[in-house]
Amino acid sequence: MSNIEPKKEFKIAAPKLAESLSDEDIDQLLSITQRLEIPPGRKIIRDQQPVEQIFIVLSGKLNAVVEDEAGQSLVIGSIGPGELIGEVSLLSGAMIASSSVVTSTDVAVLRMPHLAFSSLMNDGSRLSITLLEYIVSRLGDRLKAARQRIKSIDKSAIKFKDDQSRSFLGRLLGLR
């Protein structure tokens, strides 16, 4: 259990979100969430499986990982305090995770069931608008980072192919 008062802990974890919310809004958010502490190495969301809750990270680090059926995996991002987890599957309408999320350190989160999130999104409150604005801003950052990551992966793949071609051509021409 954390010794920090819950509201203070939330304000430290998500300062940008907290500064747009009143104390009453934060109380409302805390009242519909449950605080959990999770040890390292736990998979809190499984790739390609239904997602039934959303998490707000209070402390610690997690990795987002995509996995294929053969068990190969690729880390696609790091997640820290103030980030949301699980909202993408709900907002996209897919309701299925597009990556696994694994704790890489001791982690504290606020857990919110999908139903509570959906109710919040339908109540038209200041908390719902502020939370959605925050989600859009975070998704924008993640999207920019993901596009950048895809480009760099493609470039390194092309470079790898180029290197292979050059070494093949080099062998053909007797070059080193």
Place this chain on the structure above:
Amino acid sequence: MYDLNNFLSISRVFGELSTESINALSSVMKVANFQHHHIFTRQGSTADALHLILDGCVELRAMDDLTDEELEPKVLHAGDIFGQLALGDNMPMEATAIGISKTLTASLNVEEFKKLKLQYPAINFSFLFILASQMARELQEINANSRKRLN
């Protein structure tokens, strides 16, 4: 004079807004006709407006950044919107939007949207939700592509 209020009130995207919000939205959206082949936005540029198609068709065309190959185009029809990323955090357009017929659109300028959202939280919420849904779908697509690359 085009009855934009009526179109908005029965549209898939804005139909759930209150009459007051729809009136406010229609008062700042600009209705305009465009010729066949009109280019509304270009891939990579920062758009300055959201467009709602009232009549006609618009094709979204995107090139793969690295291979310069054209990706499969998507055709939008009356009731569909494009350019919504303009209302977000200066996100670059993912596709070029070209009219493939004469088109009639209602456009919402970013500056007008900024004024509107302060006055009508429900409109702000609707647009934020549209934006969040689009970004979430795009992130899921990117993750799915990353998974394919494992093979």
